[in-house]
Amino acid sequence: MRAVQYAEYGPSSVLSIVDVPPPHAGRGQIRIAVRASSVSPGEVKQRSGAMREVLPAVFPVRTGYEAAGVVDEVGEGVSDVNVGDGVFGTTSSERGANADHAVLAVWTPRPATWTWEEAAGATGAVETSFRVLDRLAVTRGDTVLVQGAAGGTGTVAVQIAVERGATVIGTASEHNHDFLRSLGAKPTTYGPGLVERVRSLAPSGVNAVFDCAGGALPDLVAIAGDPARVVTVADLDAATHGVHLSIASAGTTLGPGDPPAVYGLPIAVELAAQGRLRIPLAGTFPLAEIVAAHTLSETGHARGKISLLH
Ligand SMILES: NC(=O)c1ccc[n+]([C@@H]2O[C@H](COP(=O)([O-])OP(=O)(O)OC[C@H]3O[C@@H](n4cnc5c(N)ncnc54)[C@H](OP(=O)(O)O)[C@@H]3O)[C@@H](O)[C@H]2O)c1
The missing domain is CATH 3.90.180.10 (Medium-chain alcohol dehydrogenases, catalytic domain)
Structure with missing residues (x-):
């Protein structure tokens, strides 16, 4: 073969x-x-x-x-x-x-x-999204920022957070903003000025930040107001900023990792069957x-x- x-x-x-x-x-x-x-x-x-x-x-x-x-x-x-x-x-x-x-x-x-x-x-994006959104206990009424929302992981994380009843702000380049709206997110760009842009989109604050991109943890911690309300899957400097780096795979030198959230897969399939997760x-x-x-x-x-x- x-x-x-x-x-x-x-x-x-x-x-x-x-x-x-x-x-x-x-x-x-x-x-x-x-x-x-x-x-x-x-x-x-x-x-x-x-x-x-x-x-x-x-x-x-x-x-x-x-x-x-x-x-x-x-x-x-x-x-x-x-x-x-x-x-x-x-x-x-x-x-x-x-x-x-x-x-x-x-x-x-x-x-x-x-x-x-x-x-x-689907499997990795769904598992990762459930692992991180559950660690952050994202639920109805929360406001969540997904950094790197247009990527393979972010697109699924946005949809699952929206399904939970959260308000979701997603970052991407401007040409992807209509696409993020189609997933149910309020779009903004990443990069300089992010803290101010997110504050104007969410004047009452952001409860949780899911970082799918890396490289912006000081801004993301400022937005969440507490490093414990930020989880990254992409930034190996997380510990320096007091942020949890979530990795499911065993066998890296970064430690044992978090338990894989495979329980999310049947939930995702049910949502997909209803046309609510793509x-x-x-x-x-x-x-x-x-x-x-x-x-x-x-x-x-x-x-x-x-x-x-x-
Ligand atoms: N630890 C884990 O368990 C785990 C699991 C899954 C993924 N990951 C890691 O998470 C990262 C994301 O994975 P992915 O599958 O979503 O990757 P991906 O599909 O390659 O992500 C591409 C997206 O990243 C966005 N992007 C590029 N630079 C950015 C920046 N500086 N800030 C914000 N967004 C930016 C792009 O948006 P624009 O094109 O709109 O600019 C693009 O939509 C990767 O580093 C991957 O290795 C880790």
């Missing part, structure tokens, strides 16, 4: 498609025939070498955490899914979702309202164009998730 891998750190051109034997589902796992898979900015950074201190690679690295497809092997001890079912989910830490077959450790039935390529990119896509590429997909992620301006069609 085809699989994407790299054998050294470097630009997206270090990625190649190799021919490898298909993996098999172990205990508690399933295997899918992949219909679409996803590219996440975290693994793009890892491929570049920027994360070598935090998440050292063991070469060759197979890419892809997330995929959607049709179950074709069910491991021992698994009883909630059958061969032929359509699911989306994430691999174990070995990855390898950008391949014709992938072994999943976490899966959820695909809602009919999401295409394969939308479902492929997974915006910044781009869909054939698997053979994996280099172009990573290059788009690296711009830092993808509007939503990036998917690969198999």
Whole structure:
């Protein structure tokens, strides 16, 4: 089968498609025939070498955490899914979702309202959004700022916070403001003057800040009024500012991480089935164009998730 891998750190051109034997589902796992898979900015950074201190690679690295497809092997001890079912989910830490077959450790039935390529990119964004919004206890009547609201994670976080009855302010470049309005957020730009812009949009204050971008924690703490009301998933300097850095994955040098909020997945599927949660896509590429997909992620301006069609 085809699989994407790299054998050294470097630009997206270090990625190649190799021919490898298909993996098999172990205990508690399933295997899918992949219909679409996803590219996440975290693994793009890892491929570049920027994360070598935090998440050292063991070469060759197979890419892809997330995929959607049709179950074709069910491991021992698994009883909630059958061969032929359509699911989306994430691999174990070995990855390898950008391949014709992938072994999943976490899966959820695909809602009919999401295409394969939308479902492929859903798991991480949904899990991360529930993990952070629940840590911040976001609920009806709150005012929440989502920094980096037009990205793969922010687009989902905005919609889930809106579903909870919160007023959501989202930051993005100006050309993405109508898009943020369509998700239910009040848009503003990030960068200098952010504190004043947010105060004018929310004169009664902001209860919680979800940082999906990094690099602006002093402003975000000033907006929330308390570092405990800010959670970042993107800023490795969080501790310097008294802010919690939420990471679900084990195996980094940053500590054990937070428990993954996989309980959010069935809730998200229910919302999707009612047409109340979408997974915006910044781009869909054939698997053979994996280099172009990573290059788009690296711009830092993808509007939503990036998917690969198999
Ligand atoms: N710790 C975790 O568990 C976890 C989970 C998921 C993601 N992450 C990390 O969180 C970050 C975001 O992930 P993602 O999937 O949302 O990435 P993404 O899809 O690549 O984000 C792209 C978005 O970032 C926005 N952006 C760029 N520079 C910005 C800035 N200085 N301030 C605010 N927004 C900015 C862009 O908006 P415009 O184009 O409108 O400028 C674009 O919409 C990444 O660093 C990722 O590695 C961590």
